[in-house]
Amino acid sequence: MKNLFTILLFSCTLSAFAQTDSLVDNKAEVDYKWRVSLPYFVPEGLIVDSWDDRTSTQHLELHIKRNLDNKNIIGLKFASWRLFQPMGITWWDGLLDKLEKESEFYPGHVRETGIGITYQRMLWKGLFATVEVLPQFQTYMDLDGKKIGNDFKLYTSYHLGYHIKFGKKKHFFIEPQINCMYWMFDNNAPDGFKELDDKWRNYFLLEPQIYLGWNF
Template sequence: MKNQFTILLLFCTLSAFAQTNSPDSEKTEVAHKWRVSLPYFIITDRIGKNFGDWDARTSTQMIELHVKRNLDNKNIIGLKLATWRLFQPMGIQWWDGLLDKLDTESEFYPGHVRESGIGITYQRMLWKGLFATVEVLPQFQTYLDLDGNKLGNGFKLYNSYHLGYHIALGKKKRWFIEPQVHCQHWMFDNNAPDGFKELDDKWANYFLFEPNIYVGFNF
């Protein structure tokens, strides 16, 4: 996994460098240099019947913001700021009965895990609006019991891989939406307290095929 992560970062760095230093890239002018975006909704937000209730047991209390720089018309780099709260392991797949476990509560943690971090992103436009994105997000973790008392700290390196389509809106193309599907995996997540660790060890350190929609603004 460490080798895979190193190769991935190297590929992204070399790709961005090559594009920004090629003659074609130097001649290309982008209409908007910056963009900001955030998720419109997250289908796998695992909030179940308590949708909209910030303090609910199954609320992820998620906040996510992207600030990106358009290097040219093909390459986009940026920062990802995110925080969320987990109430069960992230590695439970759709085919493992993810939605059913929301009702049975069989895999709920004995509390919550708050994960927050600032990461980097690289987005490559492939064909027309089709794009691929890689995001690397170091996260600091805080483990809490059901009463909100702190149990300990941890660290996770969270990576996600996206395939989506950029749809520009308006006469000046300032607004946009990006429907997409992504897969994620994480590493170094090994400092969980008892009860949390037992559940994490039952499931994978990845999640596949999460659908999402982002909305954003160019400036």
């Protein structure tokens, strides 16, 4: 079932990219052909939080996108983060309480890094939907930072948000949105990590997020 889901997911995403040539040939007028963006908490984490804290995710993320026309946007996503507990602990599982009690913390950290593809569709005015597919390589580390294992993960996310441009020439924008995430194939975690991962889901629903960006 997971393999079927993966095939369907890649087929849908790649079919969107396959339309690139025909969309570009239409030469639809757009104000700006390119855009870059990142989640607001990336600069916040670099400035405000301590990079080496036990609960620091050390999150880095950058999106580079091409506006094919006024409706279709494709792009590349680079992301790297460090997890200190399973991603599948949702709000209704008492996520904040577990953070405070440290009851589900890994015996170390897992670093996840990858480059993926994105497709964004403008639905109505600034309302948009986005699909992102991000293959990730995982590195498991103990509490002393020593590498103890590797794995692979396919991370996908689904977004519904609103694109708001501002400034004199509308170069800058923000995108408040709600995200849902689903991932698979991370089955070879070391002991201590796997037991915690198996307790929780392989998805996370309704994460609020704000992206900051620049059109050029």
